[in-house]
Each structure stands twice: as C-alpha cells, then as structure tokens.
Amino acid sequence: MTFDPSIRIGVLGGGQLGRMMIQSAMNLNLEIASMDPDPNAPCKSLASHFVNGDITSYDEVLAFGEAFDVITVEIENVNVEALEELERRGKKVFPQPRVLRTIKDKGLQKQFYLDHGIPTSDFVFIDQKEELKNHTDLLPAANKLRTEGYDGRGVQIIKTEADLNKGFEAPSILEKFVDYHKEISVIVARNEKGDMETFPVVELEYHPEQNLVEFLFSPSELEEELRIKARDLAKKVISEFDMVGLLAVEMFATKDGEILVNECAPRTHNSGHHTIEGNITSQFEQHIRAILNLPLGDTSVKGSAVMINLLGHPDYSGQAKYEGIEEAMAHSGMHLHLYGKKLTKPFRKMGHATLVGDDLQALKDKAREFKESIKIIA
Known part of the structure; x- marks a missing residue:
C-alpha cells in the first residue's frame, strides 16, 4: 500500500x-480543511482552508464536503442529511452518518444500547416536563435533552420531587x-479493515455544579x-x-463490580487529551489513522498522567488573560495546551494542562494545586 x-x-x-x-496531521504531511460558524474558531489559523459556515445547514455542508475525499467531524451537531448525500455520492464519511444520527440523539443512543445488549442505566423517554411527575420512582435522576446538549449543558439533576420544575420543556430522557464507584472512559478506534485498538481506562472527576470534567487520571x-x-x-x-x-x-x-455505559461520543474527546504526552499514540493521530484505514497505533501509556481542564473563571468575560502560567511552566512534566480562543467566559474550555511522571498520587496533588493557581480572567 x-x-x-x-x-x-x-x-x-x-x-x-x-x-x-490538525496539529497531529501535520506530522504526516496531511492538510486538513475546516468549517465552523465562528469566524475566529481555533482551527482558523491552522487549517489548510477555513470556511466560515453553518455546519447544521444542508446546503453549506454539502458544498463544503464536495471538495474532499474524506469528511469527518469534531462535534456531533452537524447536518446528517447532507453527510448522507455526500456518502451516496461516493465520499468517505467517518463516522458514518447513520452512526451520527443515532448518537447525537441521547434517546436513540440509549435505546441502541438496550437493543444490542449493552449494559446501561435505567431510563424513560420524556416529551414534556409535565411527564416527569409520572416517573418519581427513578429519582434521583438526570434529565438530559435528547439533542444539542454538550459540555454540561442540557443536563439537569433531579434529586427529589421538589426539583421537577428544573426539567426540560423539550424531548429528553430521565436517567436513573x-x-x-468511579466514572471512567475508554477511547476505542476502528478502521475500515475492522482492526480495533482501545486506549487504557482513565478515571474522570467532574465539576460538582457544571457537569464538566475537571480532572482526568491515567491510568485507572x-x-x-x-x-x-x-x-x-x-x-x-x-x-x-x-x-x-x-x-x-x-x-x-459500579460499587457492585459492574460496568455500565453512560454515553459515547463518535470523535476525539476531552477524556483523551492526556494521550498527546501520556501515551505512545495520541487520540488525534489514532483518529486520523482510523479514518484513512491505516494501521492503528500502539496505545500503551508512557507513565502516569493527570489532565486538568482549564476553564474560564466564573467571574470574568472578555479578552482572555492567564494567571499562574509561568509558575506552571516551571514545573517539570507540565505540558500546556491553550486553544487559541481570544475571548473567555464563565466555564468556557480555554485549554488543558497535562502533568506526566511516575507517581500518580503526587501528580494528582500537584494538579489540584495548579487548578487553584491557574486562573483565566479578562
């Protein structure tokens, strides 16, 4: 070949x-074009070609995709119908549009797990908020919008009947x-040949209010x-x-030794950022290998790693400024990734930091220190 x-x-x-x-693709001398509704999107300065367009528009996605041999996504909320038409026209679209159609709807996704014998939590479909009162037997539970939820948005925690008014007045699921015992993630890759490779299990720790990952610990x-x-x-x-x-x-x-699938994302993911420094092959290189039907890379860990999500300070919006960066960079094993977003706002993902070393507990302690000292303000 x-x-x-x-x-x-x-x-x-x-x-x-x-x-x-794109940063990973450069190592293979590959050029990647990007389309995004934000004229100042992080990809703009690195993409070989950047289109400021609506990724939910049938016409705009179809016009964009016509120029490429392989089309992929970095977000689920895209126009699936246009991708289906591109596939019919002979373009390779990965993940396949039928997969995106299922996964982007949390209700269809959960039903898929039931239909295919994949263990998951109990849930019911909710069409409007009024129906929540019929399912108090599931409480405490999470009410999740079926579509367009991301980064903690589109999720409401319903602990008791007093919280039912927090529910969504839109199609959703109520999930027990x-x-x-631990929230974990596994990233798996598969190419057209059917070859598969999984990355080692990692543990996730979430922000108690925003439902965003704060820390990732590798290996589990x-x-x-x-x-x-x-x-x-x-x-x-x-x-x-x-x-x-x-x-x-x-x-x-679970505390009784079971593994249940919560949800999945058909793309590179926040729970794989540590792989850039922490594993032999990064999730970004692995994604490229998979969609181009290349041999999949070795996913072994190089050592312990802790990833910290760098989020916009809750009290600031505006031109981003960073406190505590110099002190962080002075620490051996610290790797900073800032995402090129000029404007910060509360809890916006502005970057991540990965600490690598031999002692996982020491890395966890140091990461918690840096979480407090690195502040993204305006």
Whole structure:
C-alpha cells in the first residue's frame, strides 16, 4: 500500500478538537480543511482552508464536503442529511452518518444500547416536563435533552420531587442515577479493515455544579478485571455500531463490580487529551489513522498522567488573560495546551494542562494545586 498525503480531508467543526487533530496531521504531511460558524474558531489559523459556515445547514455542508475525499467531524451537531448525500455520492464519511444520527440523539443512543445488549442505566423517554411527575420512582435522576446538549449543558439533576420544575420543556430522557464507584472512559478506534485498538481506562472527576470534567487520571486504578471488562465493552459498542473512526465511551464502574455505559461520543474527546504526552499514540493521530484505514497505533501509556481542564473563571468575560502560567511552566512534566480562543467566559474550555511522571498520587496533588493557581480572567 502506498500512502498518499495529498488525500483531501475536511472536518466539520473548528474548535479545539479540530485544532489538535490538525496539529497531529501535520506530522504526516496531511492538510486538513475546516468549517465552523465562528469566524475566529481555533482551527482558523491552522487549517489548510477555513470556511466560515453553518455546519447544521444542508446546503453549506454539502458544498463544503464536495471538495474532499474524506469528511469527518469534531462535534456531533452537524447536518446528517447532507453527510448522507455526500456518502451516496461516493465520499468517505467517518463516522458514518447513520452512526451520527443515532448518537447525537441521547434517546436513540440509549435505546441502541438496550437493543444490542449493552449494559446501561435505567431510563424513560420524556416529551414534556409535565411527564416527569409520572416517573418519581427513578429519582434521583438526570434529565438530559435528547439533542444539542454538550459540555454540561442540557443536563439537569433531579434529586427529589421538589426539583421537577428544573426539567426540560423539550424531548429528553430521565436517567436513573447509578451508585458508582468511579466514572471512567475508554477511547476505542476502528478502521475500515475492522482492526480495533482501545486506549487504557482513565478515571474522570467532574465539576460538582457544571457537569464538566475537571480532572482526568491515567491510568485507572481500578482492578485489572474491571479494566479488561471496560475495554472489551468499548470494543463491543463500536462493533455494534459498525463504526469507523474514534469513539469515546464514558462508563460507570459500579460499587457492585459492574460496568455500565453512560454515553459515547463518535470523535476525539476531552477524556483523551492526556494521550498527546501520556501515551505512545495520541487520540488525534489514532483518529486520523482510523479514518484513512491505516494501521492503528500502539496505545500503551508512557507513565502516569493527570489532565486538568482549564476553564474560564466564573467571574470574568472578555479578552482572555492567564494567571499562574509561568509558575506552571516551571514545573517539570507540565505540558500546556491553550486553544487559541481570544475571548473567555464563565466555564468556557480555554485549554488543558497535562502533568506526566511516575507517581500518580503526587501528580494528582500537584494538579489540584495548579487548578487553584491557574486562573483565566479578562
């Protein structure tokens, strides 16, 4: 097989995930074009060609995709009908549009798990808020919008009947809380040949109010049996979808030793950022390998890693300024990634930092210090 770096790749979405994908593609002499509704999207300065356009528009997505051999995404909220038409016209679209159609709707996604024997939490479909009162037996629970929720948005925690008024007046699901021991994630890749590789299990720690990942710990300290079970489950999910590309599978490790799938994302993901420095192959390179049907890379860890999401300070909006960066950079094993976003706002993802070393507990302690000292203000 001859590798041809002139293959034309187009990405829908121009955020930080696309930006890091482009940075990885440069090592293979590949050029990636990007389309995003933000004229100052993080990908703009790095993409070989940047289109300021609406990724939910049928006509604009179709026109963009016509210029490329392979089309991929860095966000689920795209026009699937246009991608289906591009696929009919012979373009390679990964993940496949049928997969995106299912995953972008949390209701369809959960039903898919039930239909394919994939363990997940109990849930019911909700069409309007009034129906929540009929399902108090599921409380405490999470009310999740079926579409367009991301980064903690589109999720309301319903602990008791007094919280029912917090529910969404839109199609949603009510999902029973899981009595979990750890929240974990496994990223799995699959190419057109059907080859699969999973990254080692990582543990996630969320912001208590914003439902955003604050810290990621790699590798997981779960028992080996549960780690094997989680990686096998991730392979089952991507196989049942018959998907090509990269799939992040977020799971619960329960207190009684079960692994349940929470939800998944058919793209590079926040739970894989540490792989840039912490693993032999990064999730971004692996995604490119998968969609181009190349051999998948070695996912082994190089050592311990802790990732910190760098979020906009809750009290500031405006031109971003960074406190505590110089002190962080003075620390051995610290790797900073700022996403090129000029404007900050409360809890906006502005970057991430990855600490690597040999002692995971020491890295966790240091990461918590940096979480307090690095502030993104305006």
